[in-house]
Amino acid sequence: xxxxxxxxxxxxxxxxxxxxxxxxxxxxxxxxxxxxxxxxxxxxxxxxxxxxxxxxxxxxxxxxxxxxxxxxxxxxxxxxxxxxxxxxxxxxxx
Numbered sequence: 001x002x003x004x005x006x007x008x009x010x011x012x013x014x015x016x017x018x019x020x021x022x023x024x025x026x027x028x029x030x031x032x033x034x035x036x037x038x039x040x041x042x043x044x045x046x047x048x049x050x051x052x053x054x055x056x057x058x059x060x061x062x063x064x065x066x067x068x069x070x071x072x073x074x075x076x077x078x079x080x081x082x083x084x085x086x087x088x089x090x091x092x093x094x
């Protein structure tokens with residue numbers, strides 16, 4: 001996954017995607033995590049870097065809760081945006 005997002009030329013730092021859908025890309029559903037790690041600089045703050053370099057990080061994918069409409073037959077639940085409400089409740093004080 002990290003090899004997939006590596007820079008291929010001197011004009012880029014990280015490779016975000018290719019021209020194929022994730023279903024036609026080997027481990028195409030996995031490399032977005034490698035992109036986030038590289039693009040955000042988290043690769044410099046791994047457990048191997050030691051406790052002094054560690055930073056707290058959480059990624060929550062809200063796409064399923066934020067999209068418009070449900071496709072029949074996919075078994076998608078109703079749109080709720082629930083991750084947004086959860087974070088708002090946890091971090092905004094009244």
